Amino acid sequence: xxxxxxxxxxxxxxxxxxxxxxxxxxxxxxxxxxxxxxxxxxxxxxxxxxxxxxxxxxxxxxxxxxxxxxxxxxxxxxxxxxxxxxxxxxxxxxxxxxxxxxxxxxxxxxxxxxxxxxxxxxx
Amino acid sequence: xxxxxxxxxxxxxxxxxxxxxxxxxxxxxxxxxxxxxxxxxxxxxxxxxxxxxxxxxxxxxxxxxxxxxxxxxxxxxxxxxxxxxxxxxxxxxxxxxxxxxxxxxxx
Numbered sequence: 001x002x003x004x005x006x007x008x009x010x011x012x013x014x015x016x017x018x019x020x021x022x023x024x025x026x027x028x029x030x031x032x033x034x035x036x037x038x039x040x041x042x043x044x045x046x047x048x049x050x051x052x053x054x055x056x057x058x059x060x061x062x063x064x065x066x067x068x069x070x071x072x073x074x075x076x077x078x079x080x081x082x083x084x085x086x087x088x089x090x091x092x093x094x095x096x097x098x099x100x101x102x103x104x105x106x107x108x109x110x111x112x113x114x115x116x117x118x119x120x121x122x123x
Numbered sequence: 124x125x126x127x128x129x130x131x132x133x134x135x136x137x138x139x140x141x142x143x144x145x146x147x148x149x150x151x152x153x154x155x156x157x158x159x160x161x162x163x164x165x166x167x168x169x170x171x172x173x174x175x176x177x178x179x180x181x182x183x184x185x186x187x188x189x190x191x192x193x194x195x196x197x198x199x200x201x202x203x204x205x206x207x208x209x210x211x212x213x214x215x216x217x218x219x220x221x222x223x224x225x226x227x228x229x230x
Contacts, residue, residue, distance in 0.1 A: 035219075044221055044222070044223050044224045045159075045161075045210055045212070045220040045221040045224075046165065046209065046221065047218060047220065047221065048162075049213075050217070050219070059217040059218070061218045062124070062218060095166055095167075097166075100169070100172060100178075102172075102176075102178075102179070106173070108155070108212070108214035108219055109157045109169060109172040109173075109212070109214055110157075110159075110167070110169060111169045111178065113166035113167060113168075114166065115166060116166060121190055
């Protein structure tokens with residue numbers, strides 16, 4: 001069965017860095033488009049970043065552009081989010097999510113999500 | 124950026140009721156819209172994509188409609204497990220954006 005398992009969250013001081021990982025299993029990871037989506041405590045969902053199946057196309061939300069870097073290692077079935085210059089407003093649960101394939105590609109909808117990893121930015 | 128506005132922000136209803144949630148985009152997005160359900164402490168679950176296509180495994184009491192700027196999610200007969208928060212999301216252009224959520228509570 002499809003599984004996405006995030007790791008790497010934790011408590012970090014403002015200005016610090018973290019690298020999140022998402023381990024994928026149960027599907028051919030290299031075929032799928034992936035995204036990171038976050039949710040601040042008690043708030044709604046915010047899309048963070050997208051990467052195509054090959055890694056050749058990447059997009060970021062304006063709030064993280066220049067500070068976060070998305071990447072993937074298809075040989076390791078893994079997705080990553082390098083987060084630098086962290087701010088208090090980056091505090092959130094971070095989810096990795098898979099784009100949809102249903103008789104065609106719908107890469108900007110998300111059918112499987114991980115359980116999330118909490119990032120807390122605080123001094 | 125395309126702003127997504129849901130209404131109402133919260134709604135109270137009873138088991139068996141028909142409920143409709145609305146999502147409005149700040150500019151036309153054709154049918155590039157999804158609906159998700161989220162329960163406390165859990166990841167969101169995709170219900171509808173392409174504005175009206177039911178995701179595999181989702182009960183048929185859920186339906187979506189609309190195109191352009193105005194969209195609706197309808198639950199035809201509420202079940203106890205449907206009490207949750209619902210989000211719309213546009214997939215027309217980057218940055219992808221979500222509505223603020225609609226909390227569906229038990230009356």
